[in-house]
Amino acid sequence: MSQRNLTLLTDLYELTMMQGYFKEKNANETVIFDVFYRSNPGGNGYAICAGLEQVIEYVNELQFNQEDVDYLRSTGLFEEDFLEYLYHFKFSGDIYAIPEGTVIFPREPLVKVIAPIMEAQLIETALLNIINHQSLIATKTARVVYAAAGDGVMEFGLRRAQGPDAGIYGARAAMIAGCIGTSNVLAGKMFHVPVRGTHAHSWIMSFPDELTAFRSYAKLYPTACILLVDTYDTLKSGVPNAIKVFKELREAGIPLTTYGIRLDSGDLAYLSKKAKKMLDEAGFTDAVISASNDLDETLINSLKIQGATINSWGVGTNLITSKDCPSFGGVYKLAALMDKKTGKFVPKIKLSENAEKITNPGNKIIKRIYSRETGKIIADLICLEGEVYKENHSLLLFDPIETWKKTHLAPNSYTMRDLLVQIFKGGTCIYETPAVMDIQSYCKKELDTLWEESRRLVNPHEVHVDLSNQLWHMKNQLLDSYHFSD
Numbered sequence: 001m002s003q004r005n006l007t008l009l010t011d012l013y014e015l016t017m018m019q020g021y022f023k024e025k026n027a028n029e030t031v032i033f034d035v036f037y038r039s040n041p042g043g044n045g046y047a048i049c050a051g052l053e054q055v056i057e058y059v060n061e062l063q064f065n066q067e068d069v070d071y072l073r074s075t076g077l078f079e080e081d082f083l084e085y086l087y088h089f090k091f092s093g094d095i096y097a098i099p100e101g102t103v104i105f106p107r108e109p110l111v112k113v114i115a116p117i118m119e120a121q122l123i124e125t126a127l128l129n130i131i132n133h134q135s136l137i138a139t140k141t142a143r144v145v146y147a148a149a150g151d152g153v154m155e156f157g158l159r160r161a162q163g164p165d166a167g168i169y170g171a172r173a174a175m176i177a178g179c180i181g182t183s184n185v186l187a188g189k190m191f192h193v194p195v196r197g198t199h200a201h202s203w204i205m206s207f208p209d210e211l212t213a214f215r216s217y218a219k220l221y222p223t224a225c226i227l228l229v230d231t232y233d234t235l236k237s238g239v240p241n242a243i244k245v246f247k248e249l250r251e252a253g254i255p256l257t258t259y260g261i262r263l264d265s266g267d268l269a270y271l272s273k274k275a276k277k278m279l280d281e282a283g284f285t286d287a288v289i290s291a292s293n294d295l296d297e298t299l300i301n302s303l304k305i306q307g308a309t310i311n312s313w314g315v316g317t318n319l320i321t322s323k324d325c326p327s328f329g330g331v332y333k334l335a336a337l338m339d340k341k342t343g344k345f346v347p348k349i350k351l352s353e354n355a356e357k358i359t360n361p362g363n364k365i366i367k368r369i370y371s372r373e374t375g376k377i378i379a380d381l382i383c384l385e386g387e388v389y390k391e392n393h394s395l396l397l398f399d400p401i402e403t404w405k406k407t408h409l410a411p412n413s414y415t416m417r418d419l420l421v422q423i424f425k426g427g428t429c430i431y432e433t434p435a436v437m438d439i440q441s442y443c444k445k446e447l448d449t450l451w452e453e454s455r456r457l458v459n460p461h462e463v464h465v466d467l468s469n470q471l472w473h474m475k476n477q478l479l480d481s482y483h484f485s486d
Contacts, residue, residue, distance in 0.1 A: 010125040018118045019082045028116045030338040035111035042325040045460025048142050050173045051134035052100045053433040058126050062091050091119050092427040096420040101176050101443030105465045108366050124332045134173040136328040141177035147297035152180040152312045154196045157320025170320045176439045191436040204231040214245045223257040230265045239275045243282045260288025269306040276309035288312050333359045349478045366419040377449050383468040400467040
């Protein structure tokens with residue numbers, strides 16, 4: 001659905017490294033790169049993977065046109081033989097990824113790229129840009145939806161998003177993670193998701209009085225009549241006038257399918273309780289009480305504790321920008337390089353004085369382990385490609401850092417599934433992306449596999465991501481093979 005050529009959506013050093021590989025004659029050296037992140041955003045106990053559909057679009061459309069090549073020539077950084085190569089460039093590698101809407105955890109590969117090193121290097125920046133943004137907004141949305149505890153959450157953030165793309169694809173990510181609709185009409189059209197909205201204060205102010213404004217709106221939208229009641233005085237004017245209009249609709253025999261009020265300012269807990277009492281006394285016990293006004297999961301949770309009678313939430317700025325945690329932190333690291341003589345991958349590791357920045361080497365897969373009794377996630381196990389596990393055998397899990405911490409799973413007490421699926425094979429996409437609303441349904445099922453302790457908003461329980469015995473030994477052998485003098 002992309003309408004732009006995003007081939008140059010990359011950092012300059014990706015291209016200068018590509019030319020270096022090209023000149024060094026190792027352009028076709030096959031490598032493995034992993035996309036992963038190191039910590040959950042916003043103090044959360046998990047994240048939600050999103051953005052794969054746009055990654056697929058980007059890779060499918062990778063092509064340096066004449067204008068791109070001419071621009072790169074104008075920089076004076078690139079030689080003609082390399083520019084000629086770019087003009088005929090096409091991605092030819094394999095890509096594996098965790099499907100969108102999946103619950104994910106730190107350090108496990110979200111995307112695995114197996115390709116000639118020049119091709120794998122080129123796509124780094126765009127992959128991170130897309131996956132980082134949408135996974136961040138999906139994770140933030142999941143927190144907001146959890147706080148709403150079954151009430152509908154609408155994404156209202158377009159006007160506060162950091163640009164059109166952030167608004168469009170942020171809305172997409174929000175829908176994946178559980179919003180019931182978005183105010184973003186273009187996102188609705190592009191992704192076939194519900195669009196929702198009411199009216200602004202300016203609608204009320206443009207009429208001679210509030211009651212006339214409400215009547216005019218109700219005449220236009222009698223079966224979707226949510227009235228904004230805080231333009232002048234919520235309890236003395238807004239709610240009473242809304243009740244008058246609802247009575248008029250009822251007396252006219254118009255079915256009140258979706259109707260109610262919206263609060264956008266003031267003490268939302270107090271106002272909602274007072275408004276609910278007024279609506280109930282007038283016989284409108286099923287009226288929607290919607291709220292907006294700089295909401296986030298913390299405020300929604302607080303309002304719930306205070307007994308607010310709000311049952312629909314419009315969340316904008318804090319959701320679409322993930323205001324309290326504005327970046328996801330995904331990285332792209334080399335994990336293996338193919339030996340041309342043997343055709344086998346040689347594991348590569350990045351060292352660091354910070355233990356959390358030491359990478360996991362090799363060609364890896366991820367096994368998700370569930371309790372057979374409850375269906376809840378026990379742990380994720382990062383393994384090497386080719387490792388085989390049988391559910392009718394016992395399984396020993398151990399913490400990769402504090403190795404004395406062990407969990408023993410009895411035979412047939414658990415189930416396992418592979419998380420990574422193949423997306424591209426030999427440069428051709430072999431994966432069919434589900435519709436956004438289907439991804440949303442899948443995401444809800446994924447969230448249901450988390451224990452409540454891992455979903456809580458504050459100090460959630462950490463889901464363990466362990467290494468297989470084989471991968472753990474490989475990693476430590478590589479670490480031991482490096483000797484540094486003081």
